[in-house]
Amino acid sequence: xxxxxxxxxxxxxxxxxxxxxxxxxxxxxxxxxxxxxxxxxxxxxxxxxxxxxxxxxxxxxxxxxxxxxxxxxxxxxxxxxxxxxxxxxxxxxxxxxxxxxxxxxxxxxxxxxxxxxxxxxxxxxxxxxxxxxxxxxxxxxxxxxxxxxxxxxxxxxxxxxxxxxxxxxxxxxxxxxxxxxxxxxxxxxxxxxxxxxxxxxxxxxxxxxxxxxxxxxxxxxxxxxxxxxxxxxxxxxxxxxxxxxxxxxxxxxxxxxxxxxxxxxxxxxxxxxxxxxxxxxxxxxxxxxxxxxxxxxxxxxxxxxxxxxxxxxxxxxxx
Numbered sequence: 001x002x003x004x005x006x007x008x009x010x011x012x013x014x015x016x017x018x019x020x021x022x023x024x025x026x027x028x029x030x031x032x033x034x035x036x037x038x039x040x041x042x043x044x045x046x047x048x049x050x051x052x053x054x055x056x057x058x059x060x061x062x063x064x065x066x067x068x069x070x071x072x073x074x075x076x077x078x079x080x081x082x083x084x085x086x087x088x089x090x091x092x093x094x095x096x097x098x099x100x101x102x103x104x105x106x107x108x109x110x111x112x113x114x115x116x117x118x119x120x121x122x123x124x125x126x127x128x129x130x131x132x133x134x135x136x137x138x139x140x141x142x143x144x145x146x147x148x149x150x151x152x153x154x155x156x157x158x159x160x161x162x163x164x165x166x167x168x169x170x171x172x173x174x175x176x177x178x179x180x181x182x183x184x185x186x187x188x189x190x191x192x193x194x195x196x197x198x199x200x201x202x203x204x205x206x207x208x209x210x211x212x213x214x215x216x217x218x219x220x221x222x223x224x225x226x227x228x229x230x231x232x233x234x235x236x237x238x239x240x241x242x243x244x245x246x247x248x249x250x251x252x253x254x255x256x257x258x259x260x261x262x263x264x265x266x267x268x269x270x271x272x273x274x275x276x277x278x279x280x281x282x283x284x285x286x287x288x289x290x291x292x293x294x295x296x297x298x299x300x301x302x303x304x305x306x307x308x309x310x311x312x313x314x315x316x317x318x319x
Contacts, residue, residue: 025048026045026046026047026048026078026081026082027045027046027047027048027050028043028044028045028046029043029044029045029046030042030043030044031043031044031088031121033090033117033118033120033121034117035093035113035114035117035118036093036110036113036117038093038094038098038099038100039098039099040090040091040092040093040098040099040114040117040118041069041090041091041096041097041098042069042088042089042090042091042118042121043069043070043074043088043089043090044086044087044088044125045077045078045081045086045087045088045089046081046086046127047081047082047083047084047085047086050086050127051127052126052127055126055127055128055129055130056084056085056086056127056128056129056132057084057085057086057128057129057132057133057134057312057316057317058085058086058087058088058122058125058128058129058132058133058134059077059080059085059086059087059088059133059134059135059136059312059316060087060088060090060115060118060119060122060133060134060135060136060145061073061076061077061087061088061089061090061135061136061137061141062111062115062135062136062137062138062141062142062144062145062148063089063091063092063137063138063141064137064138064139064140064141064142064162065106065139065140065201065204065229066095066104066106066201066225066226066227066228066229067095067141067225068091068095068096068097068222068224068225069089069090069091069096069097070089070096070222070224070225071218071222071225072138072218072294073089073136073138073141074089075296075301075305076136076138076305076308077089079305079308079309080308080309080312083309083313085312085316086122086125086127086128088118088121088122090114090118091224092110092111092114093107093110093111093114094106096224096225097224102196102230104198104226104228104229104230105196105229105230105233106229106230106233106234106236106237107233107236108140108143108144108147108166108236108237108240109147109236109240111144112144112147112148115135115144115145115148116148116151119133119135119148119151119153119154123153130153131155132155132316132317133153133154133155133316134154134155134156134157134158134251134312134315134316135148135149135154135156135157135158135251136157136158136160136308137157137158137159137160137162138160138161138162138293138294139160139161139162139263139264139290139293140162140163141162142158142159142160142161142162142163142164142242142255143159143162143163143164143166143240143242144242145157145158145159145162146159146162146164146242146243146246146249146253146272147240147242147244147245149249149251149253150245150248150249152250154251155251155252155315155316156251156252156253156254156311156312156314156315156316157251157252157253157254158253158254158255158256158308158311158312159242159253159254159255159256159269159272160255160256160293160304160308161256161257161258161261161263161264161290161293162242162255162264162268162269163242163264163268164241164242164243164268164269164271164272165241165242165243165268165271166237166238166239166240166241166242167238167239167240167241168268168271169264169265169268170237170238172265173207180235180238183231183232183234183235183238184235186231186232187232187235189232190230190232196230196232197230197231197232198228198229198230198231199228199229199230199231199234200227200228201215201227201228201229202215202216202227204234205263207262207263208261208262208263208289208290208291210262210289210290210291211263211289211290211291211294214291214294214295215227242272243271243272243275246272246275246276246277247275247276247277249276249277250277252279252280252311252314252315253272253273253276253279253280253281254280254281254282254283254307254308254311255269255272255273255280255281255282255283256269256282256283256285256293256304256307256308257269257282257283257284257285258284258285258288258289258290258292258293258300259284259285259286259287259288260287260288260289261288261289261290262289262290263290264290266284269282270282279315281311283303283304283307285300285303285304287300288300
């Protein structure tokens with residue numbers, strides 16, 4: 001595994017000789033680990049003073065559709081690090097700086113396996129308490145995190161603004177049967193001829209113009225991010241059900257749902273909540289839309305960060 005360290009001072013803090021004069025500096029390291037033969041790239045963050053003598057709780061962050069480790073979720077990770085948690089943001093197989101071909105082939109169950117390998121990597125670190133591991137996911141990453149929470153090492157998980165049964169979500173859209181048949185034909189061409197075609201993520205999210213606009217604006221700022229995924233892999237999205245293993249999941253589960261989400265119906269969180277065992281909770285973000293969970297200036301974004309931190313502190317323990 002490769003790694004490289006650099007020190008990240010918190011905003012507004014004075015830096016001297018690599019140490020902050022207020023509370024210490026976050027240690028940030030580029031890392032790699034392996035998932036079913038593919039090398040995955042990640043960013044590991046450790047709080048000031050993290051040491052093997054006092055291992056910390058740790059959380060893996062699960063990105064949404066097409067997103068890479070540098071986009072949006074680092075803000076959530078940094079909030080947890082400030083509270084004493086170790087965090088890992090990483091690129092799924094085939095995305096960003098991680099290995100995997102065809103590029104940007106979105107296979108949700110493979111992403112779940114990537115997450116479970118990420119947990120194994122975190123658990124191997126001397127600064128991490130392997131008995132206090134958590135997951136957090138946003139949008140499609142919420143489904144991935146909840147599905148991966150069946151792993152008995154996971155003590156707590158948070159799903160933010162995410163679908164749970166993707167087949168149920170997609171079936172609500174007009175013309176879905178014809179669209180699914182078209183995707184199935186693309187899968188046939190991929191299997192028979194190796195033909196790879198791509199579809200724009202923005203074109204799949206037309207029901208939420210605000211989120212589409214934010215994606216198209218922000219993608220220009222990240223060289224490893226593309227808004228295109230393989231067309232035939234949509235078939236795997238249609239068949240992905242994060243609720244499948246909920247009855248067997250022992251982790252403490254929190255769902256956070258924007259009240260006015262035009263992309264993901266609020267009943268997704270309610271359905272999953274009904275199937276999950278205790279402890280569990282749902283938080284509704286009043287007046288919030290899907291896009292607000294990404295906007296740092298949004299009151300909903302601040303609220304979700306507060307709720308998430310409180311959940312992990314309660315179920316993973318304070319650092």
